[in-house]
Amino acid sequence: MATMSQRKSRWPLALAVVLVVYTVLIGVLVMALPIKDGVRDWFAPLVPGGWMAWSFPGAMFFLTIVALLSLMAVWEYASPGGNPRVGILRFETTRGDRLFVSLLGSAFIHLAWLGLVGPNVWWALALSFVYAVGVFKLV
Numbered sequence: 398m399a400t401m402s403q404r405k406s407r408w409p410l411a412l413a414v415v416l417v418v419y420t421v422l423i424g425v426l427v428m429a430l431p432i433k434d435g436v437r438d439w440f441a442p443l444v445p446g447g448w449m450a451w452s453f454p455g456a457m458f459f460l461t462i463v464a465l466l467s468l469m470a471v472w473e474y475a476s477p478g479g480n481p482r483v484g485i486l487r488f489e490t491t492r493g494d495r496l497f498v499s500l501l502g503s504a505f506i507h508l509a510w511l512g513l514v515g516p517n518v519w520w521a522l523a524l525s526f527v528y529a530v531g532v533f534k535l536v
Contacts, residue, residue, distance in 0.1 A: 502532065
């Protein structure tokens with residue numbers, strides 16, 4: 398079991414590893430994009446004829462979820478969460494609970510945006526980020 402001083406000195410390395418792996422995987426995804434008429438086609442299937450239509454946005458979505466979970470693990474390693482707290486919704490939550498509520502709420506924000514506004518989800522992404530900050534501060 399690592400002591401607290403060992404944790405304090407190791408977590409920056411773990412954080413750097415997660416961020417470097419995330420950045421490298423984004424680069425690999427960009428290089429895998431098909432080129433159509435001399436321009437990268439951001440929405441084309443990454444694996445033509447594959448069993449699932451993996452596009453760059455879809456792959457980035459799942460890659461970002463994995464990165465968030467990895468960053469949460471590094472955060473818990475560096476500074477254990479301790480006791481749950483009661484927020485504005487009046488139930489106890491830990492950091493992991495708040496991350497889950499943030500991701501679930503963001504999914505619903507995006508689905509509502511798609512249904513009510515249309516496929517341009519950049520504003521939904523911004524709204525989801527504001528929602529996640531609110532969840533971590535208030536819940």
